[in-house]
Amino acid sequence: MIDLYFAATPNGLKAKLFLEEAQLPYRVNPVALSKGEQFKPEYLAISPNNKIPAIIDHDPLGTDKPVKMFESGAILLYLAEKIGRFIPKDIQGRTQVLEWLFWQMAGLGPMAGQIGHFNIYAPEKVPYAIDRYTREVARLYGVLNQRLEGRSFIVDELSIADIACYPWIVPHQAHGQNLDDFPHLKRWFDTIAARPATIRTYEGVENVYTPKHGALTEEERRVLFGQGAKR
Numbered sequence: 001m002i003d004l005y006f007a008a009t010p011n012g013l014k015a016k017l018f019l020e021e022a023q024l025p026y027r028v029n030p031v032a033l034s035k036g037e038q039f040k041p042e043y044l045a046i047s048p049n050n051k052i053p054a055i056i057d058h059d060p061l062g063t064d065k066p067v068k069m070f071e072s073g074a075i076l077l078y079l080a081e082k083i084g085r086f087i088p089k090d091i092q093g094r095t096q097v098l099e100w101l102f103w104q105m106a107g108l109g110p111m112a113g114q115i116g117h118f119n120i121y122a123p124e125k126v127p128y129a130i131d132r133y134t135r136e137v138a139r140l141y142g143v144l145n146q147r148l149e150g151r152s153f154i155v156d157e158l159s160i161a162d163i164a165c166y167p168w169i170v171p172h173q174a175h176g177q178n179l180d181d182f183p184h185l186k187r188w189f190d191t192i193a194a195r196p197a198t199i200r201t202y203e204g205v206e207n208v209y210t211p212k213h214g215a216l217t218e219e220e221r222r223v224l225f226g227q228g229a230k231r
Contacts (some may be wrong), residue, residue, distance in 0.1 A: 174209030
């Protein structure tokens with residue numbers, strides 16, 4: 001059994017999507033970010049960076065001691081290696097999957113998160129920031145679109161690269177992007193969206209990058225975007 005510490009952000013949805021694709025037994029432990037539950041000592045013992053997702057694997061390979069993990073990319077890689085799926089065994093395929101996994105972690109996720117913040121959550125419009133991050137996300141979408149030309153998935157078969165990237169494309173409207181401008185990306189996106197595991201993952205999940213979610217109280221804003229909990 002895997003305990004998934006979860007909120008419905010793109011990073012949280014990455015871990016949930018993997019578990020659904022792999023059909024691994026798991027239970028969801030919701031973490032209410034706007035209430036500061038990510039700063040509770042018991043959660044910090046699992047995720048010292050006070051972010052989601054995190055997992056506890058109660059049935060790890062090679063040890064009877066549960067494995068605790070934070071950081072969504074590390075979680076995807078750990079689980080893929082554990083079950084021997086969603087990452088190629090050959091060196092060429094494995095290398096490419098790792099490249100695109102880290103591309104998402106270092107580029108697509110942070111930049112998309114920034115434009116999502118400035119478009120939805122920022123208390124005032126900052127034109128320079130909106131323009132800068134909209135352009136950078138468009139560039140990144142273009143990189144992925146070019147990669148997907150003539151390919152069904154980012155690297156041969158469905159892998160943790162696809163699972164990592166897809167949830168960051170879901171809120172494309174909040175990113176100021178039109179998928180019609182990226183036809184290969186759009187085809188891939190529609191393919192992933194139609195998979196049963198994706199449908200199960202997103203069932204009942206609200207897009208956190210909507211104006212409704214941006215209407216925060218001052219206390220919620222302090223918890224989410226301040227310097228963290230007082231210690």
